[in-house]
Amino acid sequence: MSQSWRLQAACRGLDPSIFYPSSDAEEDAEPAKAVCEQCPIRQACLEHALTRREKDGIWGGATEKERRRIIRQRRRTA
Template sequence: MTDVSRLPGAAHHHWDWQLRAACRGADSSLFFHPPNERGEARDEREKKAKRVCGGCPVRAACLSHALETRERFGVWGGLGEHELRTLLGPAREERDDRDAVCRPAA
């Protein structure tokens, strides 16, 4: 018989907050922008999404998840993409580029 005692346990505690999300069952296009959406249309969509987040009982867990997973797209925890990116700083590729510039020549 296979010994599974050393395998990690169930990981539902990492995501079960999603079961209580105010956006559960909502149209995801409210939280993630369609291609080429800009300006006022994007602002209005994000405002509507943030209103849903405003009454969400798991907002803190959602934002924490977004920051831990470095989520750069969509509305998470009541924050839009611009706000998330400000908190997260440059994307990995941008940091790598910056590192390359700062690296001394061999």
């Protein structure tokens, strides 16, 4: 699957550490989520993380805990 969508990412060129906060606290994730909120490819990024079961970082505006919740919800409705 092509990942050319990454070229349009709002996070491109930013310090990656923003997207890997030291804790799972919501306030630590806010800077990354603010970038994701403005991103034109947010959904593609989130789907990538869900498909690959990314364990770390903020992807598509979602923390690892939030992504697990999304996966559980999708299983229930499938």
